[in-house]
Amino acid sequence: MKVTIVSIGDELLIGQTVNTNASWLGKELSSLGVRIQEVLTISDDPLQILRAIENTESDLIIATGGLGPTKDDRTKKVLAQYFEMPLVLHEPTLKHIEAFFSHRKRPMLQANIEQAHLPEGCEILPNAWGTATGMWFHREDLSVISLPGVPYEMKGIFTEEILPRIKERYSLNALFHRTVVTQGLGESFLAERLADWEESLEQLNLSLAYLPAPGIVKLRISSFRGAEDESLIEGKIQELHSLIPNLIVGYEEDTIAGVVGKMLSHMQATLGTVESCTAGNIASKMVEIPGSSDYFRGSLITYQTALKTALLDIPEAFIEQYDVVSEEVALRMAEEGRKRLKTDYCLSTTGIMGPSRGDSKDEIGTVWIGIAGPSGVSAKRFSFGDIRSRNIEMATLVALNLLRLSMMGSKIERLG
């Protein structure tokens, strides 16, 4: 079974919106064993929508977008015409839309009433999260599912209405993936280090992909024979553990913040941060994870130099003497933070993110990261680059990875 995802909307083509819907659907479908043939992003234009349907080589098209209440939303009309189904008022949908607005104590608009007119004969996929109903059009050779483009509505309908029916209606050849998340070595160096191991995968008919992202390289091992290869792949991952023990951060969707959170939780330890150049980015990454209030206490964001004195009592003369971006200041920040936030661990960052140099004499891209923990305090210097947003991201990832390595040192164990 092959699926084409069609993402409809000028805002996607002209780059005003990033196509996160397609990646979410891709993830969900491929984990079911559905093969994504392609993702096609097109304009809100009836001719383009028709061309996408007519040219497809897939069995199922999942289209998102163009179902809103405004005049630039054309998908429903195009599909109704293509499948020759008149638009008729669908009473249960109208009731739902009425309830939706009365619950929010807002008036219902004419445009919303029109959203209850649906193609007669399509399978209706209720939208509990909004007013644009999903639709499933059936024909022997081709099915088309149309969903709203608002991500949480699309996700809700997909999860509740579509996912169980795909499992029921299609017999799927499970594609089996396992992904190992690594941090600390670039793609080429990792590939060189893993050359023999990679060859051994090929001999087992397993395929390997390197997925680099700033600071991280994911290794994805795939089998088209499905879950029967699971133990084979597990064995190869065990080998990887002896080849690059410190570089493996986690698996699948693991993030460094999530892994650090699990370790802290497991060790019943607490974390705080004193951030200058990352300005709360480490804290907010930690808090994205549900339950983080068990181990993450809080932070002092001493972005301006004067706050390093006001909040941490680091004397002006000390900062003057060593430079605000220095090992000495990073160490003091981590130590003072650990005391004031009363945590087991405290990360500190001080650096120059660019484009201007700020209060430091060092080069743009320089970041000192400090860690204070039960066994003492240390700091390390990094040189990232010229791009501000990338520097912030890299400093955040690297700081959390230093904490991970430091915690592993104090209590080494396998994290699953």
Added chain:
Amino acid sequence: MKVTIVSIGDELLIGQTVNTNASWLGKELSSLGVRIQEVLTISDDPLQILRAIENTESDLIIATGGLGPTKDDRTKKVLAQYFEMPLVLHEPTLKHIEAFFSHRKRPMLQANIEQAHLPEGCEILPNAWGTATGMWFHREDLSVISLPGVPYEMKGIFTEEILPRIKERYSLNALFHRTVVTQGLGESFLAERLADWEESLEQLNLSLAYLPAPGIVKLRISSFRGAEDESLIEGKIQELHSLIPNLIVGYEEDTIAGVVGKMLSHMQATLGTVESCTAGNIASKMVEIPGSSDYFRGSLITYQTALKTALLDIPEAFIEQYDVVSEEVALRMAEEGRKRLKTDYCLSTTGIMGPSRGDSKDEIGTVWIGIAGPSGVSAKRFSFGDIRSRNIEMATLVALNLLRLSMMGSKIERLG
């Protein structure tokens, strides 16, 4: 002139990576007046790459991905075969790759040397940011540009090598867009309020698109007649200012953090935050903007309830009495933060992001946002929803918008 963007990589199809390259290219190209026909995301598979080239209706294909040093990167070979150009060692590229590694004090690998073998006869687009060279293949009816998938390398080559040549080689019918960023009213309500205005746009042959994102609706006005409609569109935007004066946050790529930053800078005022449930997300949004150290001082992230007492001296009994998520606590947080951070304005957040309820008795999704400023302190209650990440994002956007409205109150003026 029509362009198809082809994004190559299984990681995009299975949703492991979000296709930000396509949106970036879409933005760049459409601002040049190039029409993006479609974005096609396909597998790292030679047959799929060939099919994309053979089926295109565009004049130019810009392909990204599949140029890395590892074995799963196949684009270069496929294109060399399709255009019948043998791969030969390109000396300047080899020198560049050697310099790239020696500068980083890292050994060069065999796989990197192979990256210097390029199709003979294609136009070579040097990559100053990495080791995968860009290539431009020319044929009368169709050109294909191949770029690496690593975003900053792709962006670097596009900006330095491709953009100036596209301007030179193609005569472009400028597509003219103007986008107004609004915050504070949902899509349907905005559309109802703007119905007459929207109709007046249609009469002028201008098209309008509503681009909703969490907390924000962008209004994009487009003309296919190019910049000659600029003053016409400007006039319609002026009308919009009288229709929805407080809802307009900015224009084009403006973010609420950027707009707030500009206002603070203009007023020579400073900002700090005391964040609980947003845990540094407001601070890190402010600091994404270059130059933010002029007005953003820092934050106290009192994520755990105990830190609200330890760092802000809000008595435990006070928090107990009113609930940690309450107007009283939000007000105290903002006031205490303003004092301790010595800022003109201080934002505070305290809320329950879910999935668990934490220390509060209120409902999941409840957030109190406080603002302390020169003219006093106030707080407002919001009910967002069940999704943790969305609640954090919404609270951040709404807090910054409250600050914007509050600053407008103290000194009302047009922001450009």
